[in-house]
Amino acid sequence: MPKLKAGTLIPTPEEDAIIQKGIAQDPETWLLTDEEWEQVKPTVRIGRPPSEVTKERITIRLSRDVVTQFRATGSGWQTRMDAALRQFIQEHPLAH
Template sequence: MNANKRATHTDWIDPDDAPELTDEFFEQADEYVGDKRVRRGRPKAGSPKLALTVRYDAEVVEAFRATGKGWQTRMNAALKDWLKTHSPA
């Protein structure tokens, strides 16, 4: 197993002097199944989105922004809906 880069410094030599293992310690610990580390956080998306630089007319962006939080998701949904009935070419 690879050495943990975030390993804590030990000030003790005798195992009886080792600090008590708290819930906080176990919450921060890496978890393994066999030799494979279990990744924390959000799982990778099956179809991740692409980061692009795109230029739209100001009135289009303002109209979507006026709808509030999540406007980019709604703009993406509107473009997907448009693709159902139109060819991008």
């Protein structure tokens, strides 16, 4: 079972019985069977889909003004920085 957030309230068995009774009496609700849940599971996605191109996480020291300039461009600044470095490599091939 996943870790619950602080302050999460778990109903007692008595409270749960009352809740379930209310659900059963409501004509606009229904309970899914285990088989129905199995059919639903594949459509449930948690988080970002896996990327086709993976990137390597590194630690790097850069000049503050360079980082400030890229951050000022808003969301996606790291991707733009990656593109700038990629362009530099294409224009200035590095000797191996």
